[in-house]
Amino acid sequence: MRACLIPFSSNGKDMRDTKDTMKPFVEPESVAIIGATRKNGPGTYNLVENMLQFGYQGRVFPVNPQADEILGLRTFPRIGDIGQAIDLAVINLPRDLVLKGIRECAAVGVKAVIVVGQGFADADEKGKGLQEEMVAIARENGMRILGPNTLGILNAFRPFTTSFMPLSREKAPVGVICQSGIFFVGSGKFSGMMGKGIDIGNACDIGFVEALSYLGDDPDVRVIAIHMEGLMRGREFVSLASRITRKKPVVIFKTGQSEAGARAAVSHSGSMAGRYQIYKAALTQAGCTLITEDSQMRDAVRALLHLPPMRGNRIAVITVTGAGGIMATDALERYGLALAPLSPETLDPVARLSPPWMPLGNPLDLWPAVMKHGMQKVYPPALKALLADPAVDGVLCINVALRLPDYAFLDVSEELNQVVSGDKPVVAWLYGENSEGIGEEIEKEGKIIPFQTIEGAVWALSVLRQRQAYLERISGR
Amino acid sequence: MRACLIPFSSNGKDMRDTKDTMKPFVEPESVAIIGATRKNGPGTYNLVENMLQFGYQGRVFPVNPQADEILGLRTFPRIGDIGQAIDLAVINLPRDLVLKGIRECAAVGVKAVIVVGQGFADADEKGKGLQEEMVAIARENGMRILGPNTLGILNAFRPFTTSFMPLSREKAPVGVICQSGIFFVGSGKFSGMMGKGIDIGNACDIGFVEALSYLGDDPDVRVIAIHMEGLMRGREFVSLASRITRKKPVVIFKTGQSEAGARAAVSHSGSMAGRYQIYKAALTQAGCTLITEDSQMRDAVRALLHLPPMRGNRIAVITVTGAGGIMATDALERYGLALAPLSPETLDPVARLSPPWMPLGNPLDLWPAVMKHGMQKVYPPALKALLADPAVDGVLCINVALRLPDYAFLDVSEELNQVVSGDKPVVAWLYGENSEGIGEEIEKEGKIIPFQTIEGAVWALSVLRQRQAYLERISGR
Numbered sequence: 001m002r003a004c005l006i007p008f009s010s011n012g013k014d015m016r017d018t019k020d021t022m023k024p025f026v027e028p029e030s031v032a033i034i035g036a037t038r039k040n041g042p043g044t045y046n047l048v049e050n051m052l053q054f055g056y057q058g059r060v061f062p063v064n065p066q067a068d069e070i071l072g073l074r075t076f077p078r079i080g081d082i083g084q085a086i087d088l089a090v091i092n093l094p095r096d097l098v099l100k101g102i103r104e105c106a107a108v109g110v111k112a113v114i115v116v117g118q119g120f121a122d123a124d125e126k127g128k129g130l131q132e133e134m135v136a137i138a139r140e141n142g143m144r145i146l147g148p149n150t151l152g153i154l155n156a157f158r159p160f161t162t163s164f165m166p167l168s169r170e171k172a173p174v175g176v177i178c179q180s181g182i183f184f185v186g187s188g189k190f191s192g193m194m195g196k197g198i199d200i201g202n203a204c205d206i207g208f209v210e211a212l213s214y215l216g217d218d219p220d221v222r223v224i225a226i227h228m229e230g231l232m233r234g235r236e237f238v239s240l241a242s243r244i245t246r247k248k249p250v251v252i253f254k255t256g257q258s259e260a261g262a263r264a265a266v267s268h269s270g271s272m273a274g275r276y277q278i279y280k281a282a283l284t285q286a287g288c289t290l291i292t293e294d295s296q297m298r299d300a301v302r303a304l305l306h307l308p309p310m311r312g313n314r315i316a317v318i319t320v321t322g323a324g325g326i327m328a329t330d331a332l333e334r335y336g337l338a339l340a341p342l343s344p345e346t347l348d349p350v351a352r353l354s355p356p357w358m359p360l361g362n363p364l365d366l367w368p369a370v371m372k373h374g375m376q377k378v379y380p381p382a383l384k385a386l387l388a389d390p391a392v393d394g395v396l397c398i399n400v401a402l403r404l405p406d407y408a409f410l411d412v413s414e415e416l417n418q419v420v421s422g423d424k425p426v427v428a429w430l431y432g433e434n435s436e437g438i439g440e441e442i443e444k445e446g447k448i449i450p451f452q453t454i455e456g457a458v459w460a461l462s463v464l465r466q467r468q469a470y471l472e473r474i475s476g477r
Numbered sequence: 478m479r480a481c482l483i484p485f486s487s488n489g490k491d492m493r494d495t496k497d498t499m500k501p502f503v504e505p506e507s508v509a510i511i512g513a514t515r516k517n518g519p520g521t522y523n524l525v526e527n528m529l530q531f532g533y534q535g536r537v538f539p540v541n542p543q544a545d546e547i548l549g550l551r552t553f554p555r556i557g558d559i560g561q562a563i564d565l566a567v568i569n570l571p572r573d574l575v576l577k578g579i580r581e582c583a584a585v586g587v588k589a590v591i592v593v594g595q596g597f598a599d600a601d602e603k604g605k606g607l608q609e610e611m612v613a614i615a616r617e618n619g620m621r622i623l624g625p626n627t628l629g630i631l632n633a634f635r636p637f638t639t640s641f642m643p644l645s646r647e648k649a650p651v652g653v654i655c656q657s658g659i660f661f662v663g664s665g666k667f668s669g670m671m672g673k674g675i676d677i678g679n680a681c682d683i684g685f686v687e688a689l690s691y692l693g694d695d696p697d698v699r700v701i702a703i704h705m706e707g708l709m710r711g712r713e714f715v716s717l718a719s720r721i722t723r724k725k726p727v728v729i730f731k732t733g734q735s736e737a738g739a740r741a742a743v744s745h746s747g748s749m750a751g752r753y754q755i756y757k758a759a760l761t762q763a764g765c766t767l768i769t770e771d772s773q774m775r776d777a778v779r780a781l782l783h784l785p786p787m788r789g790n791r792i793a794v795i796t797v798t799g800a801g802g803i804m805a806t807d808a809l810e811r812y813g814l815a816l817a818p819l820s821p822e823t824l825d826p827v828a829r830l831s832p833p834w835m836p837l838g839n840p841l842d843l844w845p846a847v848m849k850h851g852m853q854k855v856y857p858p859a860l861k862a863l864l865a866d867p868a869v870d871g872v873l874c875i876n877v878a879l880r881l882p883d884y885a886f887l888d889v890s891e892e893l894n895q896v897v898s899g900d901k902p903v904v905a906w907l908y909g910e911n912s913e914g915i916g917e918e919i920e921k922e923g924k925i926i927p928f929q930t931i932e933g934a935v936w937a938l939s940v941l942r943q944r945q946a947y948l949e950r951i952s953g954r
């Protein structure tokens with residue numbers, strides 16, 4: 001069944017090893033849309049309309065033999081009629097017309113083609129044959145293909161997209177490589193934010209290697225998040241990943257982990273999912289952060305993007321609820337982290353404000369002191385002391401978040417940010433009716449990162465630790 | 478160390494076995510607040526103020542020797558000066574004054590007392606002694622004590638609370654038993670909703686047995702969510718739980734699962750956390766739903782509250798994204814569920830609308846059909862056919878949720894609700910910029926329940942299956 005994807009042939013090697021391979025795809029100056037639709041508005045999935053609304057500033061040439069003009073743009077019967085240099089052709093045709101479109105692109109010397117439609121290795125035997133032929137034409141003509149079965153590209157930095165679904169234009173320093181448009185349209189649920197995206201779809205030609213090579217060297221991108229169903233050229237990818245992870249984090253959500261999931265992957269993107277444990281071992285060894293649940297991508301990306309390295313596994317938990325401290329302690333153990341032993345000097349600022357009967361330790365429960373002296377006098381100095389303790393590698397802050405301005409006296413977002421210097425990671429978990437509002441406030445400076453759950457906050461710290469341990473290992477420290 | 482909690486003595490047995498024990502606590506007609514504060518407004522944690530704002534309609538008697546009037550209520554120097562029957566006394570005094578307060582309550586025949594403050598078994602040796610003495614006084618006088626170290630009671634049905642923190646008044650059919658105010662103030666993060674709550678705090682007298690007995694027989698409560706640090710009278714509780722779980726679900730978040738977490742529990746509520754695996758086995762055997770992560774309580778409560786029983790473990794996944802279907806398949810395997818085999822008749826409505834090359838199965842990917850015929854024509858009949866298939870025990874719907882009204886053509890919330898008859902559980906996972914808005918819309922009828930993550934949606938189905946398997950086992954089916 002490996003034949004459903006064509007292994008890369010040697011004659012393309014030079015091209016694919018340079019990040020220039022991806023340039024016409026991600027930042028084209030001119031684009032032809034073969035199969036541009038004349039209809040626009042809701043429900044038409046008009047790719048040209050979406051591209052213009054997204055703010056693309058390059059030249060757009062719709063190709064449709066039945067139209068002279070689409071959305072005010074001169075429209076051509078065939079790509080050959082355009083008569084200008086085309087960096088990228090996007091083929092949006094039913095599968096039976098795609099090979100003809102590709103041949104026409106080859107005839108005018110187009111080197112980069114995106115094939116949007118489904119019905120290839122993701123479908124039946126005929127589709128597999130069409131996909132193989134598509135690749136053969138590309139090879140003969142020095143052309144590269146992204147797809148088929150893809151939303152293509154998102155680039156918020158030099159605004160460009162080939163997606164027919166609406167996407168965010170936020171210039172986030174997060175690059176996404178995926179095999180499904182769900183990571184574009186649903187980026188809020190996965191990477192959380194996305195400034196550049198490459199949907200490799202069935203990955204008939206352009207694959208994880210080219211995409212990672214590009215985003216790995218892209219100064220706009222500080223964290224890379226990958227959705228992977230199947231991986232061809234595994235050794236090459238692992239080798240590349242171990243180079244990239246030295247300079248930026250790579251988070252990988254490998255799906256098709258189960259046997260049934262692996263079978264489903266074949267009929268989604270035609271991918272061979274392979275044995276998960278083998279992938280996991282190799283990719284972890286290469287310094288990648290592997291996740292297993294859909295909520296973890298966002299948590300990992302946020303932690304790796306905003307927080308400093310964590311140089312050990314000793315965590316201080318600072319809390320206004322003993323119960324929350326216990327939950328955090330359970331989670332620390334699950335993820336291989338430990339409670340930092342706190343010195344009397346570290347506990348002193350809280351001890352002086354607590355009733356004499358209050359047992360203080362780690363987790364450090366501030367509540368009796370807060371009841372007596374108020375949040376402002378207690379929480380910020382307590383956090384400051386914890387961060388100054390050399391036995392503490394990272395801090396989890398648990399706090400209550402109630403509606404403002406009534407409960408402004410409990411809100412110490414600003415004061416907490418002031419005591420965080422940025423050399424140790426600080427995560428937070430807030431509870432109460434205003435946890436989202438105050439969470440956004442606290443996150444604004446990018447120093448303290450709140451998470452939805454205690455479990456997620458602690459897991460994020462473990463991701464930081466795992467990454468730092470990797471960096472220390474490879475640098476021989 | 479077990480001595481830090483006083484085992485229940487035999488002479489109180491009759492009282493504690495009736496649900497009437499809890500009645501004066503949860504639905505008192507008259508309340509004395511011993512140690513009512515004269516200050517009110519932000520930062521004063523004024524319990525009387527909060528009780529009145531919550532809408533309590535019974536008689537409130539503040540007790541404070543330094544005031545004649547608090548918030549317009551006549552205030553008494555001592556409880557003995559009130560001269561009327563008192564159902565419940567709430568003692569809100571520093572720990573050194575609490576025993577005196579309890580003796581005064583005993584002298585006037587008060588049978589139910591809540592001790593709010595900290596500094597007892599949760600603190601030092603002296604605190605443990607005070608707590609033991611408190612219980613001894615109660616035993617001698619036929620008095621019951623809730624706490625110490627507690628927010629006390631929330632009852633949204635006959636509005637009453639002893640919490641000094643603001644709480645929701647939503648009459649939700651969910652009862653909470655906890656050992657920390659975090660489950661009251663942060664109910665949005667845990668049980669999600671809460672119509673009645675009993676915070677047993679250090680559980681010096683009233684414990685899980687009395688609280689579960691009350692909520693178990695309470696017709697306002699359909700699901701019970703429990704936060705448990707330590708459990709005294711374990712056998713009695715397990716026996717009671719196996720009676721209650723026959724009629725309503727009981728979700729338990731046992732914290733202090735780890736060794737370090739168990740140590741932390743001692744200094745939070747003075748609880749002995751015990752060995753988690755022993756708790757887990759016994760409570761699961763009794764039909765309780767045990768959770769391990771803080772996000773799971775809400776998911777379990779929502780599923781058990783709204784969804785019908787799931788009579789087998791065969792799930793159909795209906796999706797507009799193949800990638801989402803694969804993630805769901807992975808999660809199904811993790812939680813002991815399986816993909817239902819779908820008959821050609823079941824697939825027929827989608828097959829007729831899909832391109833001939835589209836491989837159809839389970840997960841059932843609708844996207845090519847949706848592109849051709851629109852969401853309305855495809856998704857509702859597809860779901861209807863799945864629900865009619867006797868090989869399907871439950872359904873996970875994956876759908877895209879974009880902003881309205883621009884993308885109203887993709888929104889089938891209403892139509893999906895119409896095809897759900899309610900005899901099989903249907904859960905949903907939505908992605909896209911409007912997943913929250915459309916999620917709320919789809920949930921309004923309580924037939925399809927959306928979850929934040931694919932993992933959570935699948936896990937919720939497994940909770941339903943686990944519960945139904947338990948009910949079938951005990952009924953000998």
